[in-house]
Amino acid sequence: MASSETPRGRHDPGEGALRALGRLFRPHRRRLGGALVVFVVKHSPVWLLPLVTATIVDTVVLRLPLAGMWVATGVIMLILVVNYPLHLFYVRLLHGSVRRAGTELRSALCTRLQELSIGYHNRTSAGVLQAKVVRDVETVEQMVQQTTDTGMGAITVLVGGLTIVGVRAPQFLPLLVVIVPLASLVVMRLRTSLRDHNEVFRHDVEHLAARVNEMTQLIPVTRAHGLEGHALRRMDDTLRRVLSSGLRLDLLNGRVASLSWVFLNILGVVFLTASALVAYHGVWGITAGDVVMLSAFLTTATTSLATLMALAPVISKGLESVRSASEVLRTPALEDNEGKAEVTRVGGAVDFQAVGHVYDQTGRPAVRDFTLSVATGETIALVGPSGAGKSTVLNLLIGFIRPTSGRIMLDGVDMAGLDLRTYRRFISVVPQEPILFDGTVRENVAFGMPDADDTAIRAALRDANALDFVDHLPDGLETSVADRGAHLSGGQRQRLVIARALLRDPRLLILDEATSALDTQSEALVQQALARLVRGRTTFVVAHRLSTIRDADRIVVMQDGAIQEIGPHDELLRRDGAYARLHAGHVA
Numbered sequence: 384m385a386s387s388e389t390p391r392g393r394h395d396p397g398e399g400a401l402r403a404l405g406r407l408f409r410p411h412r413r414r415l416g417g418a419l420v421v422f423v424v425k426h427s428p429v430w431l432l433p434l435v436t437a438t439i440v441d442t443v444v445l446r447l448p449l450a451g452m453w454v455a456t457g458v459i460m461l462i463l464v465v466n467y468p469l470h471l472f473y474v475r476l477l478h479g480s481v482r483r484a485g486t487e488l489r490s491a492l493c494t495r496l497q498e499l500s501i502g503y504h505n506r507t508s509a510g511v512l513q514a515k516v517v518r519d520v521e522t523v524e525q526m527v528q529q530t531t532d533t534g535m536g537a538i539t540v541l542v543g544g545l546t547i548v549g550v551r552a553p554q555f556l557p558l559l560v561v562i563v564p565l566a567s568l569v570v571m572r573l574r575t576s577l578r579d580h581n582e583v584f585r586h587d588v589e590h591l592a593a594r595v596n597e598m599t600q601l602i603p604v605t606r607a608h609g610l611e612g613h614a615l616r617r618m619d620d621t622l623r624r625v626l627s628s629g630l631r632l633d634l635l636n637g638r639v640a641s642l643s644w645v646f647l648n649i650l651g652v653v654f655l656t657a658s659a660l661v662a663y664h665g666v667w668g669i670t671a672g673d674v675v676m677l678s679a680f681l682t683t684a685t686t687s688l689a690t691l692m693a694l695a696p697v698i699s700k701g702l703e704s705v706r707s708a709s710e711v712l713r714t715p716a717l718e719d720n721e722g723k724a725e726v727t728r729v730g731g732a733v734d735f736q737a738v739g740h741v742y743d744q745t746g747r748p749a750v751r752d753f754t755l756s757v758a759t760g761e762t763i764a765l766v767g768p769s770g771a772g773k774s775t776v777l778n779l780l781i782g783f784i785r786p787t788s789g790r791i792m793l794d795g796v797d798m799a800g801l802d803l804r805t806y807r808r809f810i811s812v813v814p815q816e817p818i819l820f821d822g823t824v825r826e827n828v829a830f831g832m833p834d835a836d837d838t839a840i841r842a843a844l845r846d847a848n849a850l851d852f853v854d855h856l857p858d859g860l861e862t863s864v865a866d867r868g869a870h871l872s873g874g875q876r877q878r879l880v881i882a883r884a885l886l887r888d889p890r891l892l893i894l895d896e897a898t899s900a901l902d903t904q905s906e907a908l909v910q911q912a913l914a915r916l917v918r919g920r921t922t923f924v925v926a927h928r929l930s931t932i933r934d935a936d937r938i939v940v941m942q943d944g945a946i947q948e949i950g951p952h953d954e955l956l957r958r959d960g961a962y963a964r965l966h967a968g969h970v971a
């Protein structure tokens with residue numbers, strides 16, 4: 384069932400994370416470009432301030448005309464005042480495009496999840512997929528925002544500052560080019576040790592969370608056996624560990640902050656004194672203003688470069704998330720529907736012709752040589768021990784999996800040539816577990832049928848024996864199932880799902896009967912509702928209830944993937960074979 388096509392050409396196989404990121408942001412490149420321009424302008428005070436300070440100091444020391452000082456002050460004041468509107472504009476441009484790109488990625492992922500085959504979903508945990516849509520996209524957003532905010536800030540400071548130094552004191556340029564990276568490396572190394580300890584602390588806190596969770600879950604057992612002291616001693620160990628790693632981290636934090644501060648300031652003082660000596664001796668025409676500018680720039684440039692280096696893990700984590708999201712977007716496990724015949728009408732005749740299915744994972748046939756011709760309107764009950772292949776037959780019929788041998792004919796047409804999405808409009812599936820989603824009763828019953836009116840919904844509820852209890856809910860049809868969900872009994876939930884199936888008015892009905900027993904009255908109501916649902920439709924039911932089995936037109940007894948017996952209840956009983964033995968076991 385896998386197809387090698389890619390989703391609307393969105394992501395080519397083998398595409399790198401950076402290219403995928405490029406594709407994601409391509410529609411927003413204008414806004415992003417605008418954001419960068421606005422950023423450079425709004426951020427300019429950081430590298431212009433040392434220059435302005437230098438001009439002011441020189442005006443005082445060298446008794447230069449005051450006009451220069453006024454111009455410099457005026458320019459910097461103007462830039463400072465417009466910083467506020469420019470910053471807002473920048474946030475709109477950058478964060479606007481990042482959030483939009485993130486939303487588009489989430490939407491593409493959700494669309495893809497709907498397109499991927501059931502086989503893929505069975506293999507992949509829902510938690511993993513949820514993390515991709517929620518957390519990975521957030522990590523990508525954070526990466527782009529942080530890289531732009533912090534990274535661009537650092538880059539403009541470095542480029543702007545180096546340019547100014549290059550123009551005003553070019554002799555110092557080679558010195559800065561060597562000192563700044565070396566000093567940044569020292570600061571980075573200090574911070575890295577902090578990161579490692581942060582990680583240890585985080586693990587310890589996570590461990591604590593797990594322990595607290597375990598402790599609260601075990602409270603009934605602990606109480607029942609009088610083991611409170613024991614449980615608390617177990618917690619004490621964990622608490623002590625968190626305490627000592629927290630204290631270690633705090634100490635290290637203090638050490639790193641202080642060492643970085645002392646180091647940067649010593650470097651600044653040394654640099655200040657050295658450049659002051661150069662100015663004092665009148666070498667290279669360095670002025671007092673240049674000395675102030677150079678030492679101010681040294682510190683900002685060093686912290687900027689260190690910040691830039693610190694972005695590496697953020698970027699690699701972000702790119703990993705891009706890769707993780709691309710994995711889903713590039714998975715070829717799609718249902719192969721493209722170009723196949725649309726189904727506009729279903730009569731309901733189904734013909735299994737020597738159908739076999741082997742799951743990739745096991746390599747053993749789950750269904751073998753399954754041959755069965757079903758007439759329109761017939762009810763077929765599939766019975767057999769666990770693992771006999773009953774669910775596999777249903778999944779073949781829904782088209783979740785394809786026959787690995789033989790074929791299934793629908794009204795005389797091979798299902799392999801049909802667009803399954805259009806075929807499924809004519810079927811209803813009632814699963815074992817009644818699945819209701821967070822919405823009102825009306826939304827749950829009319830799921831996928833926004834045009835269904837009240838009369839139709841109420842009729843479906845009535846036929847499903849559900850109208851009475853729905854009318855007694857606080858808001859009737861508008862009652863939220865999530866709020867009241869816990870209060871709906873298993874039988875009531877089943878009847879709502881049956882009402883949903885009735886409203887769809889399917890030609891083909893696929894039922895997986897719940898194995899868990901309901902109380903007698905509830906059971907009777909569900910049974911009655913099912914009988915109405917089945918009437919006039921071709922029905923396949925994995926049957927556990929004796930009444931369903933007895934009422935079926937034919938019973939198919941399965942064992943190890945193969946059909947053992949077929950026939951109506953009475954005839955099979957008379958045959959005294961596999962069905963009779965199963966039945967005897969059931970009744971006994």
Ligand SMILES: Nc1ncnc2c1ncn2[C@@H]1O[C@H](COP(=O)(O)OP(=O)(O)OP(=O)(O)O)[C@@H](O)[C@H]1O
Pocket residue numbers: 505742743744745749767768769770771772773774775776
């Ligand atoms: N997704 C799957 N991947 C691999 N093997 C599977 C998968 N689903 C079912 N099988 C295997 O196929 C065989 C038939 O399983 P199937 O679920 O169709 O049986 P069943 O009769 O419906 O059983 P039950 O009554 O317990 O639901 C079993 O051996 C099962 O382990």
